[in-house]
Amino acid sequence: MSDFDLDSFIPYRLAVLAGKVSREFSQHYSQRFGISRAEWRVVAHLSAAGPASVGEIHQRVDMDKSRVSRAASRLEKVGLLTKEEHPVDGRLVKLSLTEAGEAMMQELEEVANAYQAELLARLGPEGDALFASVERLGEREDT
Amino acid sequence: MSDFDLDSFIPYRLAVLAGKVSREFSQHYSQRFGISRAEWRVVAHLSAAGPASVGEIHQRVDMDKSRVSRAASRLEKVGLLTKEEHPVDGRLVKLSLTEAGEAMMQELEEVANAYQAELLARLGPEGDALFASVERLGEREDT
DNA sequence: TATTGTTATACTCTATAACTATA
């Protein structure tokens, strides 16, 4: 026996909570739109920021290059985005949502906003504090 | 383009943060003690709560039975815990830490407390608010 | 040589479900 309490250990609580919230939310879109979490992130980023390269998404969205690349290929195959060669630097690939992709994101956005509202309602006034904390812990020491 | 911002979407931020914190912490124990995250959870729970069955750990620690079972088997093989048959109900298995297990947890506890302190220092006074929020979102609607 | 993206590999997680042994 010891005095260590797993329930008050931040990494554990965050992992459990993040897993729960992520599962809960993915139920709102995975079957309905047939995309994975990785694909959802790529679509969401493209929708918010416009066309981007694999590397840009990799840096912005906490997924490594290979995962972004695979997600993009799958999304292309399903007709949700297109790949074009960058005009000046042939190594870069420009990913853009197709109309179908934009349309799907339109619906996804509503789903996401509704879920976010639900979470904020559960949180009440403490919502801001959660955000501030997440922001603070998420700051990168590296770079 | 749309007005949806992935960065202010709670499920995304939580997933990224939990992954980061979990990776960071696991670096503090995985090589040093040669255990996985699942095994760490089992050991921590046994250390805090005393001997328990697979099912009890499963319910308390957000891992399904099979994962607990595998973690326990591995820990037994390495000599960190023992399995005994329950005296009255032969279906139950009583998991207990060995002396080696307790000793390891002793050290692990220090590592964990140090990391927790580091996180709380990064958070400053907002630490409590984070906890309250995690608590609130973590409440189970089911049961 | 260095960089971008793709592909390959291997290992961990997650989710199910089949299976056993006991009740």
Place this chain on the structure above:
DNA sequence: TATAGTTATAGAGTATAACAATA
């Protein structure tokens, strides 16, 4: 028949590294 635990399997997620094309 129901429950506790084990084992099997398949699908995601994660981490690396090799590789081809371009710079």
